[in-house]
Amino acid sequence: MNRFQKVVVLFALSMFLVFVPLGRDEVKAWNPIAHWQIAAKAAQDLGLDGDFPDYANVPDYWPSDIGFYQINPFFCWSHAVIDRNNGASPGRISPLYPDDGRYPEFDMWYLAKYKMKTAFTSEMQKTILGYACHNAADRIVHWTYFTGGLPGEGPIDTYLAWRTGHADKETWADYVVFQQIVVPVGWPVWNPDGTPVLQMVINCKADPSILQLAQKIYVKNGRKCNSNGTGTITAENNATITGHVSTFNTQWANPAVRSLNRDTWGGYQLEAIAQGWTQSACLVKYNTSVTLAESWINSVRSLAK
Ligand SMILES: [Zn+2]
Numbered sequence: 001m002n003r004f005q006k007v008v009v010l011f012a013l014s015m016f017l018v019f020v021p022l023g024r025d026e027v028k029a030w031n032p033i034a035h036w037q038i039a040a041k042a043a044q045d046l047g048l049d050g051d052f053p054d055y056a057n058v059p060d061y062w063p064s065d066i067g068f069y070q071i072n073p074f075f076c077w078s079h080a081v082i083d084r085n086n087g088a089s090p091g092r093i094s095p096l097y098p099d100d101g102r103y104p105e106f107d108m109w110y111l112a113k114y115k116m117k118t119a120f121t122s123e124m125q126k127t128i129l130g131y132a133c134h135n136a137a138d139r140i141v142h143w144t145y146f147t148g149g150l151p152g153e154g155p156i157d158t159y160l161a162w163r164t165g166h167a168d169k170e171t172w173a174d175y176v177v178f179q180q181i182v183v184p185v186g187w188p189v190w191n192p193d194g195t196p197v198l199q200m201v202i203n204c205k206a207d208p209s210i211l212q213l214a215q216k217i218y219v220k221n222g223r224k225c226n227s228n229g230t231g232t233i234t235a236e237n238n239a240t241i242t243g244h245v246s247t248f249n250t251q252w253a254n255p256a257v258r259s260l261n262r263d264t265w266g267g268y269q270l271e272a273i274a275q276g277w278t279q280s281a282c283l284v285k286y287n288t289s290v291t292l293a294e295s296w297i298n299s300v301r302s303l304a305k
Helices: 003-019 032-046 073-079 105-119 122-142 155-182 208-220 238-252 262-274 279-301
Strands: none
Touching: 032 122, 032 155, 032 279, 073 208, 105 122, 105 208, 105 279, 122 208, 122 279, 155 262, 155 279, 208 238
16 A cells, blocks of 8 residues: 555545444435436336436425525425424434325326326426436435434534535435446546536426426325424425426536536545445445336336226
8 A cells, every 4th residue: 555545545534433423324315417317227228208317306406405404395395204303403404204105206197197187298297207216216325324414413513414424425426327327338537627528418307287286285185394293385386396497407407517527526435435335335226226216117107097
């Protein structure tokens, strides 16, 4: 080991000691590039429309937090989770997955297919299936792993826990998926200045009316977004939902990989690997995410009357 390698190992060990209290070692997460690519694979395998990946990030059109420290009730709706901090600040406490049938994609599909009938457009279908694809992939990496802060911790601790245990790993996962899956084998990944050679564009699309229906179903079913049984959402109008879509679109389009850079890769790599989110672990989870996403898409599509 040369001197640089020793420093790297020591740094990795110190990150491990600093950031891995019990139970925080398995947190993993996906960002838009990974979600897009998982949907691209599903589209290829299942024969869906070529623009299906544009619908892969729908649940993330609602930011996970309000301001800095509070979990967004709309994020609870879109990701089928419950805020165990009951809407209080500081938030960024890891949410609960109640697994009580609150994923709206099945209800949306059923209502759309059997009530709307001919008004059920392909745009709506892709929105619902993209939603299922996203939440299936998230389930693989979040379900038992999602770790933000812990109840009782202060704002700085919860912020750091969320950041290192979650947000930075999403960025790292995008790097891995971009370098290993998106860029074809044998192609160069980076330009000499560290920017990506391949300019990947992520468009974000959705049919707002079907999402509004999903919000209405959530409210009608009496879903609460807090663990103490309080708090819900108020269904948004089409214009508001369209606003979320275009905000997300501006953040990620032209090109989505603009923020990726060879020179910032190393920092995320050290932090992620120190917490068990190695490249091989990431690629294993990528494959299981594709498998579950395809299975959820098929289950939704085959839903009978
Ligand atoms: Zn998500």
